[in-house]
Amino acid sequence: MNLTDGNWPPALREAVVGLAEGEVAAARLGFFAEVMGWGPDPGAWPTTPEPELLALARLVMQGFGRLPAARVARRLGSLRVAAASRVRAVGAAGRSLRVGTGEVEAEVPEPSHAGFFGLDTYRLRHRQFDGALGPWITREVLIVGDAVTVLPYDPVRDRVLLIEQMRMGPFGRGDPLPWQLEAIAGRIDPGETPEEAARREAVEEAGLVLGRLEKVAEYYPTPGAVAEYLYSYVALCDLPDGVAGVFGAVEEAEDIKGHLLSCDALMAALAGGEISNAPLLLTVLWLQRERGRLRG
Structure with missing residues (x-):
């Protein structure tokens, strides 16, 4: 692919090429352009906010020399999600209790699997609490990306919709x-934004238009091995009889059934162990605490 270095914004070129020069630099630029589906005219390249584009470039280039460009290109959608997740992670709030230094020395991860989700193998070491650098360790991480959960709640009828x-x-x-x-x-x-995603998913999975969103929490559901970060909400909305149906995106093979439950039935399901996934457990406990305020 005939792409000259002059076509590339400096920050993007650095993210793609790093310290490489000559034929290696040209090969890296060609690999990235092929994955992205870019031609030689930079004016025709789609615009992406720079932080997300640079994060995406670094993720794509992990496959250089390891995977064919066509295989990386098939994962471009999920890599874009992961890149946007990395940008949000950098902009996250500070800390008050944690005392870790943040000092981690890591080699370039090895893409062990590149499917709908990715599995990367890392070799790294980090500063320990006694001040010394720890030993080199090898760990696998499932690359998933950020997601939202939202529980629709009708404070007038005091009922929720589960899927x-x-x-x-x-x-x-x-x-x-x-x-x-x-x-x-x-x-x-x-x-x-997470809020926009919550509203979009409510239409896709339940045919609902949400009202005010109440933030429950944001968190890593499985921090030991999964690069996923969740934003959980309760949404105020109208839930009349007959609103629950079967929804889902056919192209994603989704088959999603809605269930209307009174809040009393929801709390009974929680107590009886019928709710067995962490985001819903967390959200129902939050609703249990805030239910009176929301009804008021």
Whole structure:
């Protein structure tokens, strides 16, 4: 691909090329352009906010010399989600209790798997609490990206809408009934805020237009091995009889059934162990605490 260095914004070129020069630099630029589907005219390149584009470039280039460009290109959608997640992670709030230094020395991760999600193998070491650098360790990380969950709540009728769908996690564990009762959930698309994603997913998964969003929490659900960060909400909305149906994106093979439950039935399901996924558990406990305020 005939792409001259002069076509590239300096920050993007540095993210793609690093310290490489000559033929290696040209090969790296060509690889990135092929993955992105870019031609030789920079005026035709789609615009992406620079922080997300630079993060995406670094993720794409992890596959250089390891994976064919066409295979990386098939994952471009999920890599964009991961890149946007990295930008949000850098802009996250500070800390008051944690005393870790943040000093981590890591080699370039090895992409062990590149499917709908990625699995990267890291070799790293970090500063320990006694001040010394720890030993080199090897760890695998499932690259998922940021997502939202939202529980629709009607404070007038004092009821919620849950969704039910088959889930691969319980299936892979050997659960004989891998269908889960959940809050509405989905990935945050590049360029979206978590709130916008929550509203979009409510339409796609339940046909609902949400009112005011109440933030429950933001958190890592499985920090030991999964690069996923969740933003959970309760949304005030109108939930009349007959609003629950079957929804989902056909192109994503989604098959999602809605369930209307009174808040008393929801709390009974919680107490009886019928709710078995962390985001919904957390959200129901929050609703239990805030229910009186929301009804008022």
